Amino acid sequence: MAAQEVSNKQVILKDYVVGSPKESDMEFTTSKIALKVPEDCDGILVKNLYLSCDPFMRGRMTKPERASYVEAFTPGKPITGYGVSKVLDSQHPNFKAGDLVWGMTGWEEYSLITSAQSFFKIEDTDVPLSYYTGILGMPGMTAYTGFYEIGSPKRGECVYVSAASGAVGQLVGQLAKLAGCYVVGSAGSKEKVELLKSKFGFDEAFNYKEEEDLEAALRRYFPDGIDIYFENVGGKMLDAVLMNMKDHGRIPTCGMISQYNLQQHDGVHNLFNVVSKRIRMQGFIVFDHYHLYPKYLELILPQIKEGKVSYVEDVAEGLENAPSALIGIFAGRNVGKQLVVVARE
Numbered sequence: 001m002a003a004q005e006v007s008n009k010q011v012i013l014k015d016y017v018v019g020s021p022k023e024s025d026m027e028f029t030t031s032k033i034a035l036k037v038p039e040d041c042d043g044i045l046v047k048n049l050y051l052s053c054d055p056f057m058r059g060r061m062t063k064p065e066r067a068s069y070v071e072a073f074t075p076g077k078p079i080t081g082y083g084v085s086k087v088l089d090s091q092h093p094n095f096k097a098g099d100l101v102w103g104m105t106g107w108e109e110y111s112l113i114t115s116a117q118s119f120f121k122i123e124d125t126d127v128p129l130s131y132y133t134g135i136l137g138m139p140g141m142t143a144y145t146g147f148y149e150i151g152s153p154k155r156g157e158c159v160y161v162s163a164a165s166g167a168v169g170q171l172v173g174q175l176a177k178l179a180g181c182y183v184v185g186s187a188g189s190k191e192k193v194e195l196l197k198s199k200f201g202f203d204e205a206f207n208y209k210e211e212e213d214l215e216a217a218l219r220r221y222f223p224d225g226i227d228i229y230f231e232n233v234g235g236k237m238l239d240a241v242l243m244n245m246k247d248h249g250r251i252p253t254c255g256m257i258s259q260y261n262l263q264q265h266d267g268v269h270n271l272f273n274v275v276s277k278r279i280r281m282q283g284f285i286v287f288d289h290y291h292l293y294p295k296y297l298e299l300i301l302p303q304i305k306e307g308k309v310s311y312v313e314d315v316a317e318g319l320e321n322a323p324s325a326l327i328g329i330f331a332g333r334n335v336g337k338q339l340v341v342v343a344r345e
């Protein structure tokens, strides 16, 4: 019997992007898709439910001129990114129709995933399913591995988090509190600063856009210096932090979002502090740490269920709003984890 064919709305990248991405860099198209995995493929056919808007997607919009840790998008093809999906058909031994999964899918209603081995099966559905785009997905694992594996926190240490209200930052702050640290976060609006203190339990928070002298602002919150800086933004903030680090401090270097839309990246002027203060500044990519996912779930699921860790999401409704949601994260429009609802099962 012929497989059922349905229409499939897709978000296409029109061309490589220079500078800040715009909604007009993307367009919609509708194609047809058979809801069955072809005989010669060991993949899965999924219905996409939630799509995740992540900063690393900006790098994938740039014309690739040198090797990167992640492949560039192909102009004229649907954008891809993390999402939560329902398996409709499978020829992969790890998945069956009806399973809920998260992994790298297409920005479209239905996707044929030809290499399903990197997908995670969702076992616990006692929590909001959309959390698998955030706290229970890639950003959660990023916060966990960056803070614990690279940051090596000790009780009583002083932790600073930039982009602190975002998908990763809000969790780093809460993990720091659970680890018995003093934690300060910065974010780009009054509303976000309030959220850091009232909802996520940061000891202090400030709006970096209102500070003329970032170095002085950090001195105010950390008179004795910073032990761990969870680096999300780079640029001027990194320079100010380097001047405020303690000896033997650690900088888990997670991202540098202030640089992603620049053609010429800012220089870093205060790097000698890394030498003089014996700072360990280490970059990491979450993909290398996915073997720790079961251990992370063991830690975080009870915390969520007992209400000890909270997670704020910014939800855009419908695939038609996905381009605007994605570009919004580079202007700080998102409050919390930005995601897009394509369908609710």
Ligand SMILES: NC(=O)c1ccc[n+]([C@@H]2O[C@H](COP(=O)([O-])OP(=O)(O)OC[C@H]3O[C@@H](n4cnc5c(N)ncnc54)[C@H](OP(=O)(O)O)[C@@H]3O)[C@@H](O)[C@H]2O)c1
Pocket (backbone or CB within 6 Å): 054, 055, 056, 138, 139, 142, 163, 164, 165, 166, 167, 168, 169, 186, 187, 188, 189, 192, 232, 233, 253, 254, 255, 256, 257, 258, 259, 284, 285, 286, 287, 329, 330, 331, 332, 333, 334, 336, 337, 338
């Ligand atoms: N290494 C890894 O494996 C890995 C994995 C995931 C994420 N990351 C990185 O982690 C960082 C945070 O990601 P996320 O998913 O949590 O994003 P997010 O915080 O949910 O969204 C991005 C936020 O960054 C801030 N921002 C945007 N432009 C900025 C600028 N020019 N200067 C300062 N802040 C700016 C905005 O908040 P404000 O209103 O506060 O400005 C915006 O809301 C990013 O650098 C990302 O690339 C790395």
